[in-house]
Amino acid sequence: MTISIAVDAMGGDVGVGVTVPAALAFLKLHPDTRLILVGQPQAIEAELKRHDQGLRERLSIHPASEVVGMDESPQLALKNKKDSSMRVAITLVKEGLAQACVSAGNTGALMATARFVLKTIPGIDRPAIAKLMPSVRAETCVLDLGANVDCTPEQMLQFGIMGATLMADAKGRANPRVGLLNIGSEDIKGNGAVKLAGELLRQSNLNFVGNVEGNDIYSGAVDVVVCDGFTGNVALKTSEGLAHMVTTFLREEFTRNWFTRVCALFALPVLARFRRRVDSRRYNGASLLGLRGIVVKSHGGTDSLGFRCALEQAREEALADVIQHITEQVAGQLKAAATEA
Amino acid sequence: MTISIAVDAMGGDVGVGVTVPAALAFLKLHPDTRLILVGQPQAIEAELKRHDQGLRERLSIHPASEVVGMDESPQLALKNKKDSSMRVAITLVKEGLAQACVSAGNTGALMATARFVLKTIPGIDRPAIAKLMPSVRAETCVLDLGANVDCTPEQMLQFGIMGATLMADAKGRANPRVGLLNIGSEDIKGNGAVKLAGELLRQSNLNFVGNVEGNDIYSGAVDVVVCDGFTGNVALKTSEGLAHMVTTFLREEFTRNWFTRVCALFALPVLARFRRRVDSRRYNGASLLGLRGIVVKSHGGTDSLGFRCALEQAREEALADVIQHITEQVAGQLKAAATEA
Numbered sequence: 001m002t003i004s005i006a007v008d009a010m011g012g013d014v015g016v017g018v019t020v021p022a023a024l025a026f027l028k029l030h031p032d033t034r035l036i037l038v039g040q041p042q043a044i045e046a047e048l049k050r051h052d053q054g055l056r057e058r059l060s061i062h063p064a065s066e067v068v069g070m071d072e073s074p075q076l077a078l079k080n081k082k083d084s085s086m087r088v089a090i091t092l093v094k095e096g097l098a099q100a101c102v103s104a105g106n107t108g109a110l111m112a113t114a115r116f117v118l119k120t121i122p123g124i125d126r127p128a129i130a131k132l133m134p135s136v137r138a139e140t141c142v143l144d145l146g147a148n149v150d151c152t153p154e155q156m157l158q159f160g161i162m163g164a165t166l167m168a169d170a171k172g173r174a175n176p177r178v179g180l181l182n183i184g185s186e187d188i189k190g191n192g193a194v195k196l197a198g199e200l201l202r203q204s205n206l207n208f209v210g211n212v213e214g215n216d217i218y219s220g221a222v223d224v225v226v227c228d229g230f231t232g233n234v235a236l237k238t239s240e241g242l243a244h245m246v247t248t249f250l251r252e253e254f255t256r257n258w259f260t261r262v263c264a265l266f267a268l269p270v271l272a273r274f275r276r277r278v279d280s281r282r283y284n285g286a287s288l289l290g291l292r293g294i295v296v297k298s299h300g301g302t303d304s305l306g307f308r309c310a311l312e313q314a315r316e317e318a319l320a321d322v323i324q325h326i327t328e329q330v331a332g333q334l335k336a337a338a339t340e341a
Numbered sequence: 342m343t344i345s346i347a348v349d350a351m352g353g354d355v356g357v358g359v360t361v362p363a364a365l366a367f368l369k370l371h372p373d374t375r376l377i378l379v380g381q382p383q384a385i386e387a388e389l390k391r392h393d394q395g396l397r398e399r400l401s402i403h404p405a406s407e408v409v410g411m412d413e414s415p416q417l418a419l420k421n422k423k424d425s426s427m428r429v430a431i432t433l434v435k436e437g438l439a440q441a442c443v444s445a446g447n448t449g450a451l452m453a454t455a456r457f458v459l460k461t462i463p464g465i466d467r468p469a470i471a472k473l474m475p476s477v478r479a480e481t482c483v484l485d486l487g488a489n490v491d492c493t494p495e496q497m498l499q500f501g502i503m504g505a506t507l508m509a510d511a512k513g514r515a516n517p518r519v520g521l522l523n524i525g526s527e528d529i530k531g532n533g534a535v536k537l538a539g540e541l542l543r544q545s546n547l548n549f550v551g552n553v554e555g556n557d558i559y560s561g562a563v564d565v566v567v568c569d570g571f572t573g574n575v576a577l578k579t580s581e582g583l584a585h586m587v588t589t590f591l592r593e594e595f596t597r598n599w600f601t602r603v604c605a606l607f608a609l610p611v612l613a614r615f616r617r618r619v620d621s622r623r624y625n626g627a628s629l630l631g632l633r634g635i636v637v638k639s640h641g642g643t644d645s646l647g648f649r650c651a652l653e654q655a656r657e658e659a660l661a662d663v664i665q666h667i668t669e670q671v672a673g674q675l676k677a678a679a680t681e682a
Binding site: 136181189194216227229230237242243245246263269277 | 558615
């Protein structure tokens with residue numbers, strides 16, 4: 001089966017300068033995939049001309065005249081920019097012309113437009129932002145990372161179902177372990193919504209292992225960490241801040257004087273391997289889960305390696321038919337809950 | 342002025358094997374300070390005999406027959422262990438025989454006992470756990486880190502006052518910048534309690550700079566980060582997990598084969614300096630702020646360097662008369678609010 005992915009070529013801090021080279025690098029690696037670059041044809045063509053022309057047959061350009069600004073109000077973008085590259089890319093998924101879309105644009109506008117165009121899966125109240133994070137063992141899927149500030153216990157159960165399905169389908173984890181982000185392992189811990197979410201998760205048919213703490217995001221103790229969007233966003237941003245500090249300190253220490261610079265020469269190959277393992281670009285690509293179509297959000301400031309990784313995430317989800325499976329899992333859970341009641 | 346600090350010598354995973362050597366190392370550095378080791382005299386004496394005897398004149402032993410277990414219920418510890426080393430150490434502060442106390446024991450029991458024995462400062466609803474975190478620039482004080490799962494906006498204002506006073510007094514920060522942990526910089530972001538806390542902080546006489554995000558804990562953008570205990574605890578534990586993963590990956594890469602081990606030899610002096618800058622032991626010592634006395638909580642699993650740092654934190658707070666200043670600041674804020682209303 002050939003997968004087609006719609007790419008919001010204009011999105012992100014840089015736009016075509018990042019999305020086009022990323023698209024070409026991606027096509028080279030995946031002969032089974034086609035890409036549809038959505039945006040201003042002139043800008044896309046100009047960038048394409050600067051690169052290898054051999055991959056053009058699996059690449060098409062779909063025109064869209066407008067671009068959503070990175071700081072534009074989601075509501076205004078939704079109302080006024082009906083021919084934006086972001087919206088047209090999502091519409092291609094809606095119409096079945098693409099099996100997934102990827103955008104590095106404004107997160108709020110992407111979420112609002114995707115909800116409006118694609119709608120949510122029956123039984124899902126609101127989509128969540130899910131992302132894979134590195135861990136000491138394998139990757140951990142964390143959701144929600146900021147789409148929903150206040151979450152009901154039912155929403156957190158839905159996050160658990162969606163995260164577990166994503167990890168089973170796209171990452172081949174059998175019977176994924178699901179943990180609830182809390183401030184202690186005992187069931188009595190947490191605020192009201194989290195305690196109730198714990199009860200719902202325990203009653204579900206998920207492989208729920210109970211509460212986990214922040215450190216378990218990076219310990220590999222579970223495959224999925226469920227949390228409300230406020231907590232998840234703080235955990236994500238805190239991690240970014242700490243990673244930046246560690247990188248800054250390492251660089252400062254290795255460039256302190258001529259002696260440390262010599263040490264750095266010897267350490268370089270090892271540090272490069274280390275950096276590769278924690279390289280945030282390799283974890284780029286957050287899934288907007290709960291929609292009736294695959295939408296992957298790339299970090300706005302990433303480079304072409306990062307954007308290519310977001311395309312990989314979209315391809316994996318499309319190949320695994322994640323949306324269909326989430327729809328089935330949610331329907332099954334709703335049915336089980338109705339039978340019980 | 343001679344400061345006396347009461348030490349819960351029995352607390353922590355190890356007890357006297359950590360607290361006694363830490364006490365002696367601390368006394369060597371601070372000729373102006375006396376320590377009162379609280380606990381089972383036999384155990385303390387046995388450990389003291391293994392070390393330098395020259396510092397005994399600034400060190401006394403205060404007997405306490407019981408020890409609070411690390412997993413013991415706070416309520417049961419409070420009710421049944423009236424002669425625990427933890428409680429007796431706190432009582433010495435209450436009676437004015439010590440200006441501060443330090444314990445590596447059970448956090449819940451320490452908080453419950455400290456609240457019961459010392460009571461809170463007028464105008465403070467509940468104490469908060471505050472801790473200094475490293476940042477790219479100077480240290481950041483974050484509170485609450487887990488004492489209060491659900492926080493009212495008024496409590497978060499109190500956290501801001503206490504954190505700012507701590508940073509001004511103990512760390513000499515003039516007019517400390519206070520930020521509110523949120524998921525975006527705009528005032529409209531956040532859940533209900535956070536939005537209302539933002540309004541209260543804006544109206545206060547604090548140097549409130551507005552919302553900050555998780556990464557600002559490590560950016561040095563503010564001196565104080567205010568959050569509810571649930572969010573703060575997740576941020577803290579997430580950081581611990583990420584730090585552990587980074588350390589693990591660095592060690593794995595440098596011990597991968599004989600070549601990387603040779604590289605490690607060259608990198609070692611630089612990595613040692615790096616490690617020193619991010620060493621969690623140097624940031625050990627969380628303050629239970631809002632009580633009518635200084636109580637510092639050491640990590641239960643720390644070593645004698647870490648415990649010594651917790652003693653340093655207690656000493657700084659005692660020398661700066663933090664409790665008196667917090668009391669004045671809270672009273673002033675209450676008066677200002679009453680005048681306005």
